Amino acid sequence: MGCPDPASCCYSCWAVYNLTMVDRNALFMYSPELESLPYPEDHPFNTKRARRTRELAESRGWLSGPGIQVEAAEPAARMDLKKVHSARYLHAFKSSAEGVWQSEAMGMGLGSSDCPMFEGVFDHAVFATGMTLFAARRLLAGEVDVAFNPSGGFHHAGREQASGFCYINDVAIACLTLADAGKRVVYLDIDVHHGDGVANAFYGRADVMTISLHEDPRVLFPGTGFVHEIGKGAGEGYCVNVPLPIGTYDMGYQNAFEALVLPLIKAYGPDVFVLEFGADALAGDPLAHLQLTNNTYVEVITQLLGFGKPILMTGGGGYQMENTVRAWALGWRVLCGTADEAAGPVPWEALLDEEVEIPDLQRETVSRTVSQTVEQVKEKVFPYHGLS
Numbered sequence: 500m501g502c503p504d505p506a507s508c509c510y511s512c513w514a515v516y517n518l519t520m521v522d523r524n525a526l527f528m529y530s531p532e533l534e535s536l537p538y539p540e541d542h543p544f545n546t547k548r549a550r551r552t553r554e555l556a557e558s559r560g561w562l563s564g565p566g567i568q569v570e571a572a573e574p575a576a577r578m579d580l581k582k583v584h585s586a587r588y589l590h591a592f593k594s595s596a597e598g599v600w601q602s603e604a605m606g607m608g609l610g611s612s613d614c615p616m617f618e619g620v621f622d623h624a625v626f627a628t629g630m631t632l633f634a635a636r637r638l639l640a641g642e643v644d645v646a647f648n649p650s651g652g653f654h655h656a657g658r659e660q661a662s663g664f665c666y667i668n669d670v671a672i673a674c675l676t677l678a679d680a681g682k683r684v685v686y687l688d689i690d691v692h693h694g695d696g697v698a699n700a701f702y703g704r705a706d707v708m709t710i711s712l713h714e715d716p717r718v719l720f721p722g723t724g725f726v727h728e729i730g731k732g733a734g735e736g737y738c739v740n741v742p743l744p745i746g747t748y749d750m751g752y753q754n755a756f757e758a759l760v761l762p763l764i765k766a767y768g769p770d771v772f773v774l775e776f777g778a779d780a781l782a783g784d785p786l787a788h789l790q791l792t793n794n795t796y797v798e799v800i801t802q803l804l805g806f807g808k809p810i811l812m813t814g815g816g817g818y819q820m821e822n823t824v825r826a827w828a829l830g831w832r833v834l835c836g837t838a839d840e841a842a843g844p845v846p847w848e849a850l851l852d853e854e855v856e857i858p859d860l861q862r863e864t865v866s867r868t869v870s871q872t873v874e875q876v877k878e879k880v881f882p883y884h885g886l887s
């Protein structure tokens with residue numbers, strides 16, 4: 500799969516993606532109860548994104564049909580939350596959310612401008628985590644092949660730290676649940692920000708390989724995710740960071756993906772993927788500076804599907820509402836792969852970004868920097884996996 504004319508590709512070549520009918524059981528997580536616990540209206544991590552993704556997918560007929568299930572879930576159990584977070588943190592979070600001030604809460608990022616305390620925030624975080632976990636367990640049981648929780652993807656939350664709009668790290672808890680069941684997990688984070696919370700949770704373990712592609716940490720939150728951060732002890736070589744320069748566009752991104760991510764996945768041989776699908780690397784995102792179109796997301800998901808392993812996909816960042824909703828709906832469409840040929844061609848153009856013009860100078864600069872980064876990552880990580 501790829502552009503038929505890469506030399507003059509406009510990077511919005513939707514026509515090359517022709518999905519075919521596949522026999523795949525797909526689970527879409529949706530809870531009306533979670534939607535009733537919204538974030539503050541002006542908060543970037545607005546829950547409207549998940550609701551509108553569902554509405555768009557539904558309006559296209561992508562939430563019905565053979566093999567497709569839409570399900571709610573229960574809030575995560577405390578014992579699941581404690582897999583990644585300390586009892587002290589969970590207590591401080593719950594108390595703060597209930598309006599009981601805890602002296603240690605501020606030091607944990609609770610009540611900061613990025614992670615405000617508001618009515619229902621604890622319940623929201625625990626509920627969203629329950630949905631991601633429910634999907635993970637359905638995958639584990641072999642009941643579905645792919646799943647998507649657009650209300651998940653809180654990859655910045657740490658053991659005792661709320662950070663970057665994230666309170667409970669649902670994706671880390673899901674990865675751990677899968678790993679504890681004996682699965683080899685590849686956690687792939689394509690959010691524009693470094694997936695620090697998940698990387699840290701598995702920094703010393705080899706049973707979850709974390710791979711994060713993100714904007715250069717020297718210019719973007721959270722300021723971590725450098726090439727040299729490769730894990731420690733048993734986890735050395737199993738934490739992979741691919742920092743990308745400002746202005747990285749589709750081809751630069753996909754080159755890095757093909758040169759690094761695909762061989763690492765092949766060498767590692769995962770049983771299951773967890774994909775944090777933040778859509779904030781899209782061109783036009785107000786909080787970041789990459790310039791992807793949805794073509795890259797289609798390509799990434801398609802490549803992962805090619806490994807023939809279960810995929811748990813979550814939402815994440817994405818602060819240009821319209822673009823995020825289209826990216827997630829399209830991502831779901833690709834993930835479940837239910838092309839209804841009888842319905843005629845899918846109007847992809849409505850789900851992809853406008854063409855992104857990339858000036859020659861930017862092309863050259865990004866290309867050169869990405870190539871250098873690719874070489875650095877290879878040098879640091881490939882030897883651990885018998886690659887060169």
Ligand SMILES: [Zn+2]
Nearest residue numbers: 690691692816
């Ligand atoms: Zn992000």
